[in-house]
Amino acid sequence: MSALEIVGLNKSFSGFRVxxxxxxxxxxxxxxLIIGPNGAGKTTLFNIITGEIQPxxxxxxxxxxxxxxxxxxxxxxxxxTRTYQIITLFPNDSLLKNISLSLLALSSLRWSPFxxxxxxxxxxxxxxEVLDQVGLKRLxxxxxxxxxxxxxxxxxxxxxxAQRPKIILLDEPFAGLSxxxxxxxxxxxxxxxxxxTIVMIDHDMEVALEFAEKITVMHFGxxxxxxxxxxxxxxxxxxxxxxxx
Amino acid sequence: MRxxxxxxxxxxxxxxxxxWMGSDYxxxxxxxxxxxxxxxxxxxxxxxxxxxxxxGHAGLFGMACYTGAWLLEAGxxxxxxxxxxxxxxxxxxxxxGALSLRTRGIGFIMITLAISQILWGIAYRWIGLTxxxxxxxxxxxPTPFGIEMDTPGVFYIFTLIVxxxxxxxxxxxxxxxxxxxxxxxxxxxxxxxxxxxxxxxIRFFAILFSGFFSGVAGLLFLYYHQYxxxxxxxxxxxxxVLLMVISGGTGTLLGPVVGAGLVVVIKNVASAYIERWNMLxxxxxxxxxxxxxxxxxxxxxxLFRWVFSRIKSIGAAxxxxxx
Numbered sequence: 388m389s390a391l392e393i394v395g396l397n398k399s400f401s402g403f404r405v406x407x408x409x410x411x412x413x414x415x416x417x418x419x420l421i422i423g424p425n426g427a428g429k430t431t432l433f434n435i436i437t438g439e440i441q442p443x444x445x446x447x448x449x450x451x452x453x454x455x456x457x458x459x460x461x462x463x464x465x466x467x468t469r470t471y472q473i474i475t476l477f478p479n480d481s482l483l484k485n486i487s488l489s490l491l492a493l494s495s496l497r498w499s500p501f502x503x504x505x506x507x508x509x510x511x512x513x514x515x516e517v518l519d520q521v522g523l524k525r526l527x528x529x530x531x532x533x534x535x536x537x538x539x540x541x542x543x544x545x546x547x548x549a550q551r552p553k554i555i556l557l558d559e560p561f562a563g564l565s566x567x568x569x570x571x572x573x574x575x576x577x578x579x580x581x582x583x584t585i586v587m588i589d590h591d592m593e594v595a596l597e598f599a600e601k602i603t604v605m606h607f608g609x610x611x612x613x614x615x616x617x618x619x620x621x622x623x624x625x626x627x628x629x630x631x632x
Numbered sequence: 633m634r635x636x637x638x639x640x641x642x643x644x645x646x647x648x649x650x651x652w653m654g655s656d657y658x659x660x661x662x663x664x665x666x667x668x669x670x671x672x673x674x675x676x677x678x679x680x681x682x683x684x685x686x687x688g689h690a691g692l693f694g695m696a697c698y699t700g701a702w703l704l705e706a707g708x709x710x711x712x713x714x715x716x717x718x719x720x721x722x723x724x725x726x727x728x729g730a731l732s733l734r735t736r737g738i739g740f741i742m743i744t745l746a747i748s749q750i751l752w753g754i755a756y757r758w759i760g761l762t763x764x765x766x767x768x769x770x771x772x773x774p775t776p777f778g779i780e781m782d783t784p785g786v787f788y789i790f791t792l793i794v795x796x797x798x799x800x801x802x803x804x805x806x807x808x809x810x811x812x813x814x815x816x817x818x819x820x821x822x823x824x825x826x827x828x829x830x831x832x833x834i835r836f837f838a839i840l841f842s843g844f845f846s847g848v849a850g851l852l853f854l855y856y857h858q859y860x861x862x863x864x865x866x867x868x869x870x871x872x873v874l875l876m877v878i879s880g881g882t883g884t885l886l887g888p889v890v891g892a893g894l895v896v897v898i899k900n901v902a903s904a905y906i907e908r909w910n911m912l913x914x915x916x917x918x919x920x921x922x923x924x925x926x927x928x929x930x931x932x933x934x935l936f937r938w939v940f941s942r943i944k945s946i947g948a949a950x951x952x953x954x955x
Contacts, residue, residue, distance in 0.1 A: 437826055463828035475823040477816060488816055491809050492828035500810040500841070501801075507809070546827070 388451045390415040390554050390584040391436070396445030398428075398435060398608075405431050406442070407608040413554075415450075419586045420599030424628060428608040429588045430472060433556050437469050438462050450553060464493060466553030470543040470560060472588075478532040482523055482542055485531055486514035489546040514549065521545040521575055537568030544575060555579070557587040573598065596620070604628065646792055650785035659784040660856075665896045666788075666795040667852045672876040672888030673802055674845035679874065680883030681811065682838045683818035684732075687741045687870050688748030692728065692843045694865035696721045696850030698755065701768040701860045710774035718847050724751075725843025729836045748870055755862035767861030770854065781855070791852055798845060803885060805841070814838050815883075879920050881927025890928050 391413040398406035405428045413419045421429050434440040436447060438459035447455045449465055457465070477485050487510050491497045496507065504510065518524045521541045526534060531542065540560060547555050560576070561569050576598060579585065587599065596602070602619040604612040612622045619625055653659050671693055678684045699720040703713040732743040755762045762768065773781040781787045805811045816824045817831045825831050854860055863869070872895060880891025895913070903909035924931025 439822070439826070458830075459825045460828050460830050463826065469826055471823070475820055477819050477823075479819075484812070488812065488824075489827055491813065492824075494809075496809050497813050497829065498810055498837075500805050500808045502809070503804065503807040504809045504812050505807060550828070 388415070389413055389448070390417065390450060391586065392446075392448035392451075393432075393436070394446045394448075396432070396435065396447070397443045398431060398440065399443055405608045406435065409445070409605075409608070409610055411603065411610065413584055413586055415553075415584055416581050417584055418598060418600045419584075420596070420602045421586065421588045421605060422590070422602060423605035426607075427605040429605055430558055431608075432605070433469060433558055433586075433588065436556060437467065463550060463552075466551075467556070468547040468550050468552040468554075469556040470547055470558055472558040472562060474536075474539050474543060476531055476539060476542055476546070479530060481528050481530055482518060482534070483511065483514050483527040485542055486517050486545055486549050487511065489549040490514055490517075493550055517545050517549045520548065520578075522571070535568075537564050537571065540564060540568070540572060541575060544572070548579065552583060554584040554586065557585060557589075559589050560587065561589055643796075647789070649792075650788055656784045659788050661896065661900050663784065663788045663791045663856060664900065665893045666791045667849055667856060668873065668876060668892035668896055669889040670795055670798050670852065671846055671849035671873050672880070672892045673798055673885075674842045674849060675873050676877050676882065676884075676888045677802075677805075677814075677838055677842040677845070679877050680887075681806070681814050681818060682835055684736070684835065684838075685741050685874070686728075686732075686744040686842075687867070687874060688728070688744030688746070689842075689846055689873055690865050690867070690869035691744075691748030691751045692721055692725055692846040693850040693853070693869065693873075694748075694751060694755065694860075694862075695724045696847035697854040697860040697864050698762065698768070700851050700854045701770055704770045705768055714774075714851060717851050718844065721843050721847030721850065722840055725840050725846075726836075728843065729839035733832055733835055733839070745867065745870070748865060749867065752862055752865040752867070755865050762862065765862060767859055770858050770860075773855050773858065787856065791856075794848060794852060798848065799885065799889075802845075806885065810834070810837070875917060879917060879928060881929040881931070884927070884929050887927050887929040894928070 389412045391411065393409060393411040396406055396409040397404070409428075409432060421432070423429055431440065435442050438454070438457065442455065445455070446453060449462070449467055452465065454462055454465065454467075477488065480488075487504065490510050490513050491504075494510070496510070515524055515527060518527050521544060523538060523541055523545065526538065531539060534542070544557070544560065557576075560572055564572060576585065596616050599616065602614065602616060603610055604619060604622075604625055606628050611628070612619050612624045614622070649662055650659050653662065671689070675686060675689050678686050696717040700713045700717040703716045704710070708716070728744060728747055731747065732740050735743065756764060773787065775781065776790070779786065781790055813824070813829055813834055817829065817834050821831050850864070853864065876891035876895050877888045878891070879894060880889065881887025894916070898909060898913050898916070902912055906912055920928060920931070924934075926934070
């Protein structure tokens with residue numbers, strides 16, 4: 388059984404086909420990279436997988452369960468989490484509060500209106516543990532808007548990890564980072580337990596290719612090449628798309 | 633420690649107000665401030681913590697007034713009237729929520745405004761039900777534990793108790809997991825959905841919570857005036873309470889209270905001396921928007937921080953010069 392199975396996915400915006408009969412099979416524990424030029428439909432594909440956009444046709448299975456029509460907020464309860472290309476966090480709250488929100492999302496405690504969150508030591512300890520995992524424990528009480536861009540990227544990933552997901556969708560986790568920060572993120576991604584499936588979009592071929600086991604190339608909403616690193620790099624279609632050969 | 637002392641002094645001043653205020657007129661003004669403060673705190677749950685601006689909250693406030701008045705007029709006791717008023721306010725809040733949460737921003741404002749205008753129209757025109765512009769008079773205030781609330785001092789203390797309870801519940805709610813989640817939906821609704829929060833349901837419950845406290849304020853208003861007319865449902869009331877929240881500082885606990893104090897004092901006290909008091913209110917709001925756009929409470933805090941940092945730096949400069 389695949390961790391993620393996408394069959395015959397289609398999506399159009401005002402008659403313009405942005406996802407065209409996409410089929411994708413990602414095995415449990417696999418590190419999959421999705422590449423392609425701007426406008427290839429990579430982020431739209433992520434948005435459809437997470438439920439933020441409804442497909443026109445096709446089926447999405449998560450660990451064998453059909454999630455095509457399941458609301459967005461229920462998918463994370465099934466073990467699907469994501470990060471965003473543009474950092475989407477809570478800038479005025481501390482790092483600890485950001486991670487606590489992520490933990491709270493899967494807890495029934497989130498409906499409680501008459502207990503102070505700060506007194507819930509279990510949530511706090513779990514959040515500190517996650518921050519420690521991404522090397523940000525020392526900044527736990529600092530407001531997010533007083534941290535660097537690279538640290539915010541790590542918080543994005545920490546929020547996804549906090550939910551102990553089965554599958555993580557990473558949307559350009561290396562975007563806008565310095566060389567040192569890229570190394571830190573790469574080390575962080577490598578440290579993610581093997582049983583967690585990772586699907587990643589990125590433009591940084593060097594770092595991303597090193598990380599991924601299997602690569603999918605998208606172009607104009609279609610999957611044009613799929614295979615191992617060597618297969619994809621050598622494929623004439625890839626060279627045509629990236630080098631214009 | 634300093635904060636605790638300040639809270640104790642404020643509480644003692646508020647409790648002893650009927651003793652040192654002297655005039656019944658000013659004790660009544662204090663009661664009105666507290667009633668409007670509860671209403672502003674209720675609206676602040678939406679405006680400040682949910683990012684949903686309602687221009688129809690007088691609809692919820694007014695429904696509590698009218699339901700209480702109808703039940704009392706029909707011969708039911710105060711207990712039933714209060715319970716009935718809360719039930720009706722929550723029901724109307726649910727309708728508000730179900731209709732208005734289909735949209736956000738300007739659409740949300742327009743739907744809330746439209747619903748409250750429908751309620752105002754019914755109150756104004758359905759004379760058989762509401763007695764139209766003449767309104768409904770209730771004969772007596774309740775007597776909890778046998779205590780008569782006919783004097784301004786006793787009614788003020790009763791209102792103060794309800795106000796303090798409201799503040800306490802709001803403070804706990806603000807820090808609760810639900811309060812944190814609600815503010816999350818205000819700041820990053822997309823992320824909140826992706827994390828697993830049901831954004832629509834969180835906002836819906838926030839509207840019910842806000843509606844309940846609007847009902848509390850409405851009932852106090854009914855008992856204070858012992859009279860209700862279509863004016864309570866008017867756009868003017870919705871706009872005034874919104875101005876209280878914005879002028880005091882949205883999202884803060886103290887802001888709506890300060891905003892309520894400002895508006896009620898200018899409406900009732902300044903209007904005795906200045907004929908064009910609305911103009912004065914307008915000038916004050918313009919000044920707040922220009923000089924303290926975040927509201928009076930956060931603006932004053934900012935000002936104090938700036939003054940203290942200036943004093944500190946001057947002190948440090950003098951010290952270094954002397955050494």
